[in-house]
Amino acid sequence: MDRRKGFSMNITWVRRTHRVLAVAFLAAVLITVIGLSLSGPEWVVYLPLIPLAGLFLSGASMFVRLLRGPHPLSAFGDRAGRLRQVHRWSAVVFVVAVVATVIALAQPEPIVWISYLPLIPLAGLFLSGSFMFVSPLVRARRAQ
Structure with a gap:
């Protein structure tokens, strides 16, 4: 089996996940937001942690694969490649900001404003991820 084909199939599965x-x-x-606004149970705040952990693991897997070598089927000179790079580095900045927030809030006198720091890269992740999620759908619709 061609190594490039195996790599492509494996990374495709990770991307879909x-x-x-x-x-x-x-x-x-x-x-979570709706549950908390309706004075629901407090345990609902932990609900997003499960898919967030999966996002972290699948994103880290794709990032490590990228560090091993560029994806054989991608062209990083095009707009989609640049957008993927922005998304990846926003994810790295987000993880660093979350770690900094945890450290800052664990101090005896926590610095509360740092808890808003991860929202900046999270907005970048949301915007770039939404665009990457919707663009193949729009492209397929235009092709019809």
Whole structure:
């Protein structure tokens, strides 16, 4: 079996899983916000953690594969490649911001404003991820 073909099939599965987890995470966040606004149970705040952990693991897997070498089927000179790069690095900045937030809030006198720091790269992740999620659907519809 050609190594490139195996790599392509494996990364395709991880990307699909990542997309499904992104939709599940968004749904879990919406359920959490609605549940908390209706004075629901407090355990609902932990609901988004499950798909978030999956997103982290699948995203880290794709990032590590990228560090091993570029994807054989991708062209990083095009717009989609640049958008993927922005999405990847936003994910890295998001993880660093979350770690910094955990450290800052664990201090004896926590710095509360740092808890808003991860929202900036999270917005970038949301916008770039939404665009990457919707663009193949729009492209397929235009092709019809």
